[in-house]
Amino acid sequence: xxxxxxxxxxxxxxxxxxxxxxxxxxxxxxxxxxxxxxxxxxxxxxxxxxxxxxxxxxxxxxxxxxxxxxxxxxxxxxxxxxxxxxxxxxxxxxxxxxxxxxxxxxxxxxxxxxxxxxxxxxxxxxxxxxxxxxxxxxxxxxxxxxxxxxxxxxxxxxxxxxxxxxxxxxxxxxxxxxxxxxxxxxxxxxxxxxxxxxxxxxxxxxxxxxxxxxxxxxxxxxxxxxxxxxxxxxxxxxxxxxx
Numbered sequence: 001x002x003x004x005x006x007x008x009x010x011x012x013x014x015x016x017x018x019x020x021x022x023x024x025x026x027x028x029x030x031x032x033x034x035x036x037x038x039x040x041x042x043x044x045x046x047x048x049x050x051x052x053x054x055x056x057x058x059x060x061x062x063x064x065x066x067x068x069x070x071x072x073x074x075x076x077x078x079x080x081x082x083x084x085x086x087x088x089x090x091x092x093x094x095x096x097x098x099x100x101x102x103x104x105x106x107x108x109x110x111x112x113x114x115x116x117x118x119x120x121x122x123x124x125x126x127x128x129x130x131x132x133x134x135x136x137x138x139x140x141x142x143x144x145x146x147x148x149x150x151x152x153x154x155x156x157x158x159x160x161x162x163x164x165x166x167x168x169x170x171x172x173x174x175x176x177x178x179x180x181x182x183x184x185x186x187x188x189x190x191x192x193x194x195x196x197x198x199x200x201x202x203x204x205x206x207x208x209x210x211x212x213x214x215x216x217x218x219x220x221x222x223x224x225x226x227x228x229x230x231x232x233x234x235x236x237x238x239x240x241x242x243x
Contacts, residue, residue, distance in 0.1 A: 025183040031175075031240040035167045036188070039159030039234070042227045043152040045144035048121045051092060052131050053113035053138040061096055061108045068110035071135035078130040079116060088117045113138060119147075121225045146228055153190065153230050160234040161185070168238045177240040188233030 026032045054075060056067035076089060093113040099105055118124055124142055132139070146152045165179070172179050 025237070026239050029241060030180060031177060032183070033168055033171055033179075033238045033240050034235060035164045035171070035238065036233065036235045037160050037163035037167060038231055039156040039161070039163060040229060040231050041153050041156035041159070042229050043146045044227050045121055045146055045225050046119070047145045047147045048118045048124045048142040048225070049145065050116045050118065050124070050127065050139070050141035050143075051113060052116060052136045052140075053093070053111060054135055055109065055111050055137055057099075057104065057107055057109045059107055061098070061110075064108040064110040065096060068112050072112050072114075074134040075131045075136050078134040079127060082118075082123050082127055082130060083120060084116060084118060084127070088119070090115050090117075111138070118142075124225075144225055144228060152228075153232060156190070156230050156232045157234070160232050161236065164234060164236040168236070168240075172238075172240050175240070176243065178243050179238050180241040181239045183237035183239055185237075186235040188235055190230055190232040 052075070054068055054071040056064050056071060058064040058067055076086075079089065080086075091112070092115050093111060095109075095111045097109050099107050099109055116127070118127060121144065128139065168179050
């Protein structure tokens with residue numbers, strides 16, 4: 001008789017213990033719904049990066065360096081007149097080599113490549129014209145960016161969540177349920193893609209660096225910054241209950 005009483009007490013104690021919580025975060029009367037959605041933001045670039053430089057050739061290393069320095073001084077002077085500050089110009093490559101082949105064997109070639117960050121994208125076309133006329137014969141770019149990346153993408157984050165919530169409401173309504181609460185929000189990352197701008201002299205130069213000297217482009221080289229499009233992905237876990 002004593003054994004039966006002990007077993008009964010154990011069974012009652014087990015029955016009174018609360019059920020283990022669902023690891024997904026939903027209660028026993030809720031349904032878990034996971035929704036993935038995307039949001040987009042179109043932002044006009046406010047920063048342009050251009051790689052440009054000069055290449056000089058002479059019979060001696062000293063002469064090649066001198067010619068290169070004089071050309072680069074003219075190039076940086078042209079940029080300064082457009083409002084580009086010294087800390088917006090960064091050296092990317094600086095070389096001095098002897099040529100050991102072909103008809104120019106024994107001569108020296110000096111290269112100086114810099115990256116220019118322009119805060120006024122409206123002056124990019126003027127900058128291309130100015131530096132080319134000043135002696136730059138190596139040019140590639142521009143790379144168009146948005147300086148405050150997070151601020152520009154806030155609308156994309158909001159759009160991704162709103163899309164997920166709208167989809168969750170649609171699923172819940174179709175199932176005769178309603179969204180009771182949000183369990184978790186997961187950031188799925190982002191992808192950026194600049195919208196191509198009009199193809200013109202500047203766009204053709206962006207395809208590949210121009211090494212050989214070329215006639216200067218006409219004043220006011222056309223340039224269209226367009227917009228940069230960022231797409232973000234989000235996953236949201238919702239808890240659904242009966243209406």
